Amino acid sequence: DVKVTQSSRYLVKRTGEKVFLECVQDMDHENMFWYRQDPGLGLRLIYFSYDVKMKEKGDIPEGYSVSREKKERFSLILESASTNQTSMYLCASSLAGGGINEQFFGPGTRLTVL
Amino acid sequence: AQKITQTQPGMFVQEKEAVTLDCTYDTSDQSYGLFWYKQPSSGEMIFLIYQGSYDEQNATEGRYSLNFQKARKSANLVISASQLGDSAMYFCAMREEHGSGNTGKLIFGQGTTLQVKP
Numbered sequence: 001d002v003k004v005t006q007s008s009r010y011l012v013k014r015t016g017e018k019v020f021l022e023c024v025q026d027m028d029h030e031n032m033f034w035y036r037q038d039p040g041l042g043l044r045l046i047y048f049s050y051d052v053k054m055k056e057k058g059d060i061p062e063g064y065s066v067s068r069e070k071k072e073r074f075s076l077i078l079e080s081a082s083t084n085q086t087s088m089y090l091c092a093s094s095l096a097g098g099g100i101n102e103q104f105f106g107p108g109t110r111l112t113v114l
Numbered sequence: 115a116q117k118i119t120q121t122q123p124g125m126f127v128q129e130k131e132a133v134t135l136d137c138t139y140d141t142s143d144q145s146y147g148l149f150w151y152k153q154p155s156s157g158e159m160i161f162l163i164y165q166g167s168y169d170e171q172n173a174t175e176g177r178y179s180l181n182f183q184k185a186r187k188s189a190n191l192v193i194s195a196s197q198l199g200d201s202a203m204y205f206c207a208m209r210e211e212h213g214s215g216n217t218g219k220l221i222f223g224q225g226t227t228l229q230v231k232p
Binding site: 041043045058088092094095101103104 | 149157211219
């Protein structure tokens with residue numbers, strides 16, 4: 001079974017802290033994605049990566065950065081957490097190319113910034 | 115710009131009845147894919163069904179079918195014989211497909227919360 005794991009299900013941080021969210025997939029997928037999910041807004045893409053060390057901004061990259069040093073691992077970094085970054089964060093991975101190649105999601109990390 | 119619209123924030127359906135969840139999309143591309151995902155209260159996103167823009171037949175997966183009307187740019191999800199376990203949030207999503215330039219990016223709608231009544 002495809003498995004995408006995220007380092008924490010729940011996380012509470014203070015304003016100004018540096019926050020790392022880790023995501024690991026075990027299916028040798030080329031593509032990896034970070035989304036945030038907020039009520040009424042659906043999922044919005046923060047960053048994605050289509051290869052090791054490659055990254056591209058999504059729709060809402062401000063306040064975030066990412067790192068992909070190994071194919072299986074994609075990290076989301078909040079350099080200085082703010083209360084408006086309180087949200088559910090979802091990581092996903094997929095094979096490259098068209099056709100079905102659906103995205104497989106991790107369980108999510110619910111981040112609260114106080 | 116590409117956009118997915120789900121106009122039903124919440125829906126109710128009686129157990130064993132069919133229900134249609136609406137999804138309209140906007141794109142100028144000819145090649146694209148449409149997806150539906152289910153998100154139960156536990157939070158995980160579960161892939162349900164896929165429709166390619168060049169597929170002539172509507173996709174079906176068990177009790178799920180996708181009513182694809184290309185000219186109207188709609189991709190409604192039909193769930194037949196609803197079960198209590200179908201209570202969840204449902205997301206419609208679109209992926210543009212440009213061959214070698216395909217990054218797999220998805221654009222999601224706002225979601226529809228479905229509640230199945232016993």
